[in-house]
Amino acid sequence: xxxxxxxxxxNFDAWKHAYAARAENLAVSEVxxxxxxxxxxxxxxxxxxxxxxxALDPALVEKAFASLMANRRDLALQYGGGQGDFxxxxxxxxxxxxxxxxxxxxxxxxxxxxxxxxxxxxxLFLDQGDVVLVEAPSYVxxxxxxxxxxxxxxxxxxxxxxxxxxxxxxxxxxxIAAGKRIKLLYLVPNxxxxxxxxxxxxxxxxxxxxxxxxxxxxxxDNPYGQLYFGEKPPNAIRSLDxxxxxxxxxxxxxxxxxxxxxxxxxxxxxxxKLVLANESAILSPASFAQMLVSEYLxxxxxxxxxxxxxxxxxxxxDAALQAVEQFLPRVxxxxxxxxxxLWLTLPEGLNSKEMLPLAVTELVAYTPGTAFFGDGRGxxxxxxxxxxxxxxxxxxxxxxxxxxxxxxxxxxxxxxxTD
Amino acid sequence: MSELRxxxxxxxISHERDVSLKSGRRVADALTDAGxxxxxxxxxxxxxxxxxxxxPDVVWSTLHGAVGEDGSLQDLLQLAGVGxxxxxxxGARLAWDKPVAKVLVxxxxxxxxxxxxxPKSSFRELNxxxxxxxxxxxxxxxxxxxxxxxxxxxxxxxVSEPKSFAKAMVDAFAYSDQVMIERFVSGTELAVSxxxxxxxxxxxxxxxxxxxxxxxxxxxxxxxxxxxxxVPARLDEAVLTEAARIAxxxxxSLGLTQLSRIxxxxxxxxxxxxxxxxxxxxxTETSLFPQAIVASGASLPETYLALVKLAQKV
Numbered sequence: 001x002x003x004x005x006x007x008x009x010x011n012f013d014a015w016k017h018a019y020a021a022r023a024e025n026l027a028v029s030e031v032x033x034x035x036x037x038x039x040x041x042x043x044x045x046x047x048x049x050x051x052x053x054x055a056l057d058p059a060l061v062e063k064a065f066a067s068l069m070a071n072r073r074d075l076a077l078q079y080g081g082g083q084g085d086f087x088x089x090x091x092x093x094x095x096x097x098x099x100x101x102x103x104x105x106x107x108x109x110x111x112x113x114x115x116x117x118x119x120x121x122x123x124l125f126l127d128q129g130d131v132v133l134v135e136a137p138s139y140v141x142x143x144x145x146x147x148x149x150x151x152x153x154x155x156x157x158x159x160x161x162x163x164x165x166x167x168x169x170x171x172x173x174x175x176i177a178a179g180k181r182i183k184l185l186y187l188v189p190n191x192x193x194x195x196x197x198x199x200x201x202x203x204x205x206x207x208x209x210x211x212x213x214x215x216x217x218x219x220x221d222n223p224y225g226q227l228y229f230g231e232k233p234p235n236a237i238r239s240l241d242x243x244x245x246x247x248x249x250x251x252x253x254x255x256x257x258x259x260x261x262x263x264x265x266x267x268x269x270x271x272x273k274l275v276l277a278n279e280s281a282i283l284s285p286a287s288f289a290q291m292l293v294s295e296y297l298x299x300x301x302x303x304x305x306x307x308x309x310x311x312x313x314x315x316x317x318d319a320a321l322q323a324v325e326q327f328l329p330r331v332x333x334x335x336x337x338x339x340x341x342l343w344l345t346l347p348e349g350l351n352s353k354e355m356l357p358l359a360v361t362e363l364v365a366y367t368p369g370t371a372f373f374g375d376g377r378g379x380x381x382x383x384x385x386x387x388x389x390x391x392x393x394x395x396x397x398x399x400x401x402x403x404x405x406x407x408x409x410x411x412x413x414x415x416x417x418t419d
Numbered sequence: 420m421s422e423l424r425x426x427x428x429x430x431x432i433s434h435e436r437d438v439s440l441k442s443g444r445r446v447a448d449a450l451t452d453a454g455x456x457x458x459x460x461x462x463x464x465x466x467x468x469x470x471x472x473x474x475p476d477v478v479w480s481t482l483h484g485a486v487g488e489d490g491s492l493q494d495l496l497q498l499a500g501v502g503x504x505x506x507x508x509x510g511a512r513l514a515w516d517k518p519v520a521k522v523l524v525x526x527x528x529x530x531x532x533x534x535x536x537x538p539k540s541s542f543r544e545l546n547x548x549x550x551x552x553x554x555x556x557x558x559x560x561x562x563x564x565x566x567x568x569x570x571x572x573x574x575x576x577x578v579s580e581p582k583s584f585a586k587a588m589v590d591a592f593a594y595s596d597q598v599m600i601e602r603f604v605s606g607t608e609l610a611v612s613x614x615x616x617x618x619x620x621x622x623x624x625x626x627x628x629x630x631x632x633x634x635x636x637x638x639x640x641x642x643x644x645x646x647x648x649x650v651p652a653r654l655d656e657a658v659l660t661e662a663a664r665i666a667x668x669x670x671x672s673l674g675l676t677q678l679s680r681i682x683x684x685x686x687x688x689x690x691x692x693x694x695x696x697x698x699x700x701x702x703t704e705t706s707l708f709p710q711a712i713v714a715s716g717a718s719l720p721e722t723y724l725a726l727v728k729l730a731q732k733v
Contacts, residue, residue, distance in 0.1 A: 008649070008650055008651075008714070009647050009648065009649050009650075010647070010648050010650075010710075011643065011644050011645070011646060011647045011648065012643035012644065012648075012704060012705045013643035013644030016644040027638055027642045027645070028637075028638055028641045028642045032437075033434075033435075033436075033437040033438070033637065033641075034434060034437075036436040036437035036440065037432055037433075037436050040430075040432050040436075040461075040463075042432060043432065351589075354586075354589060354590055354593060355593065356593075357434055357573070357574065357593040357594045358593045360432070360433075360434055363432070408589075408593075410539075410543075411539070411588075411589045411592055411593075412589065413543075414539065414542050414543050414547045415542070415547050415551075415584075415585040415588050415589055416547075416548070416585050
C-alpha cells in the first residue's frame with residue numbers, strides 16, 4: 001500500500017538519538033512486568049531476595065534513631081565524607097573480623113549498599129569487551145552491572161562446593177590464549193545468590209592462587225556470610241590475601257536493606273580511586289543512614305539479632321526443602337547451609353521463563369534461572385527465595401509451583417519439546 | 420475541585436497488572452487536571468464495601484485482563500447501580516473473547532483473517548501434531564498464534580515455519596486456556612480509537628504503528644523509542660475513511676459504548692482486516708487511545724471529563 005500522506009510521527013522518546021550505546025539494553029521486559037503482581041497479598045512471592053525485616057526488633061531501631069537525633073543530629077543531617085563515617089568504618093572492621101579479615105579502617109569505603117560498591121568497582125576496571133569471570137549461575141544484580149558495562153561475562157562451572165578451580169583455570173587460560181583481557185573474578189562464596197552453595201576452604205585457596213598467577217582481581221561479595229544455619233563457613237578469601245581481593249559487605253541482610261548501607265574493603269591504591277569515584281557519583285554516602293547503622297551497632301546486641309535471623313531462616317529453609325521433597329519430587333534442589341535461596345533444576349524440557357504466566361495465574365512468583373546467566377542459560381532452573389514469606393507461605397508457594405509445573409508438563413506432553 | 424468524584428480502578432492480579440497501574444495513574448492525572456476528585460484503588464477484598472460506602476459518582480476501570488475486560492466487573496458495577504466509563508458487561512464479554520468478536524464483526528461484512536481457536540483439551544484429544552500440521556497447511560505460513568483472552572500482545576507470536584509452532588502454542592497457553600491461530604496479514608498496522616461523547620460513536624485519527632523490530636510486541640508497546648507512531652496514518656484518504664467506517668461498525672456490532680480501540684491491518688492491496696476490539700484500551704504514556712485524542716485536537720483532561728460526565732448516573 002502506497003504511503004501518500006505525511007503524518008506527524010512520534011516514538012515518545014525525543015532523545016533516542018542521544019543515548020550512549022550502553023543504554024541500548026535498558027528496556028522494559030515482559031518478565032519484569034509479570035513481577036508486578038508480587039505486591040498483591042494473594043500472591044506468594046518466592047522471587048525477590050528480601051530479608052524478613054519483621055523479625056528485626058523495631059524497638060532497637062527506634063532506640064538507635066532516638067540516640068542519633070539526641071547525640072549526632074547535626075552531623076547526621078549534613079553532607080559527609082566520600083569515604084564514609086569513621087566510626088561506622090571502625091565498626092565494619094569488627095564485623096569483617098568475624099570473617100577472619102584483618103583490615104585497616106583506612107581501606108574501608110562506605111557505599112549505598114554493596115550493589116553500589118560493585119558498580120564503582122566495575123566502573124573502575126571494565127572497558128567494553130573486558131572479561132568478568134563469574135559462577136554459574138551468578139547474582140542477577142552483578143550480571144546486570146557487567147552487562148551494562150558491556151563486559152563479556154564468562155560463567156565458570158560451579159557445583160555444590162562452589163566454583164570449580166579446575167574449570168576456572170581452564171576457562172581463564174583459554175580466554176587469555178584467545179587474547180581476551182580478564183579483569184575480574186566475581187564471587188559470592190558463602191550461600192551464594194542464587195545457588196545457595198558455599199565455596200570450600202580448599203577451593204578458596206586454589207581460586208586465590210589461580211587468580212594471583214593470572215593477574216585477575218577477585219571481587220568477593222559476602223552479604224550472607226553471617227547467616228549460617230550450622231557450621232560457620234570458611235573465612236573470607238580476603239582473609240588470605242590483602243592485595244588481590246576486593247571485599248564487599250552489606251547491612252542489607254543483617255539489619256535492613258531500606259537503609260542502603262554497604263561497604264567495600266580494597267587495597268589502598270584501589271581504595272583511593274573508589275573514594276574519588278564515590279565522591280564523583282554521590283558526593284558522600286547518606287550520613288543519616290550510616291550513622292543510624294552505627295548507633296544500632298553501638299547500642300543493640302546485633303549479634304543476638306543475627307542469631308534470631310539464623311533461627312528464623314533455618315526454619316524457613318527446612319520448610320522449603322520439605323515442601324520441595326513433597327510437592328516437587330522430580331525437581332533437584334541445592335541444600336544450602338545458610339542464606340536465602342534454593343536453586344532448583346527442573347525435569348528436562350521444562351522452561352522456567354515460559355512458565356511464569358502460569359505462575360501468575362496460580363498466585364506464586366519465582367525468579368527464572370535465565371536471570372542469573374549472561375549467556376541465555378538457566379531455562380531449566382528456578383531460584384526460590386525462602387527468607388521473606390512465612391514458613392507456611394513458603395510451603396503454600398511451593399505447592400502452587402507444583403501445579404504450575406504440572407500444567408507445563410501437560411502442555412509439553414501435548415505439543416512436544418519447545419526448543 | 421468539583422463535586423464529581425471518580426474512582427479509578429487499576430492494578431489487579433493479571434498478567435497486565437503493570438500496564439494497568441500505569442494506565443490508571445495517567446487517567447487519574449488527567450481527571451485531576453480537569454478538576455475532578457479522583458481516587459486510585461486496587462480491586463481487592465475491600466473494594467465492594469468501599470464502593471457501597473463511598474458511592475463514587477463514576478468508576479473508571481483501567482483493569483486489563485480478565486477481571487477488567489471480561490464483563491464481570493461491569494456486571495458488578497451495573498448491579499451496584501454505579502455509573503462507569505466504558506462498555507457494559509454484554510459488550511465487554513463479546514469483545515474480550517477474540518473468536519466471538521471476529522464472528523460478530525464478520526457478520527457486518529468486515530473482513531477478518533481466517534483463523535481457528537481451540538482449547539487445550541482439543542489439542543490433547545485430537546493429537547496436537549496432526550492438528551497443527553493441518554492448520555499450517557490450510558492457513559499457510561506465517562500465522563499469528565495468540566491467546567484468545569489476553570492483551571498487550573502477551574503470549575502472541577508470529578510463526579513462520581512448522582518447527583516453531585510448538586513453542587508458540589506453549590507460550591500462548593500459558594496466558595489462556597484457548598488459543599487462536601490466525602492467518603498472518605502483511606501490511607500497515609492501524610489502531611483506530613472510537614469515542615462517543617453523546618452524539619454517537621466517531622473514529623478518531625488512525626494511528627499507524629511502525630515498530631523498529633517489525634513486531635509490535637510487549638517491549639515495543641511500552642518502551643518509549645522502540646516504535647514510531649504516525650498520526651494520522653500515512654495512507655490514502657479513502658483508505659483512512661474506510662478504516663474509520665469499519666472501526667465504528669465493529670464497535671457497534673459488538674455493542675460497545677463510550678470508547679474502544681479497534682485494531683486493523685491494511686494489506687498491500689489496500690484491503691482492511693479486523694484484528695480485535697479492546698474495551699479497556701491502554702492509557703499509558705505510549706498508548707494508542709490517548710495519542711488519537713490528542714491528534715484529534717482535543718485535550719485529554721477535557722475528553723476524559725466529558726466521558727465521566729456521560730457515565731454519571733443521574
